[in-house]
Amino acid sequence: MKNLTLIIPAKNEEYSLPKVLKEIKNINCNKFIILSKTDIRTIKSIKNYKCKIIKQKKNGYGNALIEGINSVASKYLCIFNADGSFDPKYLRTMLEKANLNKSFIFASRYTKGGGSADDSLITLAGNYIFTFIGKFFFNIKITDILFTYIIGETDKFKKLKLKNSDFRICVEIPIKIKMNNFKYKSIPSFERKRLGGEKKVNEFIDGFLILMELIKNYFNPYERK
Ligand SMILES: Nc1nc2c(ncn2[C@@H]2O[C@H](COP(=O)(O)OP(=O)(O)O)[C@@H](O)[C@H]2O)c(=O)[nH]1
Numbered sequence: 001m002k003n004l005t006l007i008i009p010a011k012n013e014e015y016s017l018p019k020v021l022k023e024i025k026n027i028n029c030n031k032f033i034i035l036s037k038t039d040i041r042t043i044k045s046i047k048n049y050k051c052k053i054i055k056q057k058k059n060g061y062g063n064a065l066i067e068g069i070n071s072v073a074s075k076y077l078c079i080f081n082a083d084g085s086f087d088p089k090y091l092r093t094m095l096e097k098a099n100l101n102k103s104f105i106f107a108s109r110y111t112k113g114g115g116s117a118d119d120s121l122i123t124l125a126g127n128y129i130f131t132f133i134g135k136f137f138f139n140i141k142i143t144d145i146l147f148t149y150i151i152g153e154t155d156k157f158k159k160l161k162l163k164n165s166d167f168r169i170c171v172e173i174p175i176k177i178k179m180n181n182f183k184y185k186s187i188p189s190f191e192r193k194r195l196g197g198e199k200k201v202n203e204f205i206d207g208f209l210i211l212m213e214l215i216k217n218y219f220n221p222y223e224r225k
């Protein structure tokens, strides 16, 4: 999988990230970790692993993805979490399908064969609502809009010209994929529990921001470039 780069946003993941890197050690692809230069503990925790560390110029999850995407040179990239919740066993199939169908591939917890051990009742409900809004208002036919385990061609990711530096980027990505008429598909995936450390998403604050982002875009869509 030399034509693949994993972009791994990380914030205070000194417990999980070394385990994640150990698990993917034998996967022959590039691994870029994107984090804040102040996150000394995470940086120290991975010093024995082969990966590229990118220190963010700005802050936030969305910004980490944007800076990550901009630094990739391989044909494909995949957004991959540092908390152990994404199972790397899906990577090969996702890459093959992306290549075969010339599509973005979204891993989905909510199609047959998928599932989650990390969902709470609130995140489950939130995901259903946001996926429904995506389907109904934006005609985005994916079954899990917020999972953000996504593989695609790097050039196409760059063409999305992503802007959100926080978790709103989770809906900006599928909306812009749709807007650009890029092909996309969902495949089932099982989300594992995060290995340790704390979840960074605040279900209420980030949920509200994501809802506002969806509403804003319904009335005033992202600029087409
Ligand atoms: N660089 C960076 N990474 C972040 C930030 N917030 C979250 N992450 C990482 O993004 C991934 C997803 O965050 P997580 O808390 O697991 O969110 P959830 O899985 O959606 O509940 C994890 O790898 C986090 O370490 C941030 O502000 N900056």
Ligand SMILES: [Mg+2]
Residues within 6 Å of the ligand: 081, 083, 085, 194, 199
């Ligand atoms: Mg997580």
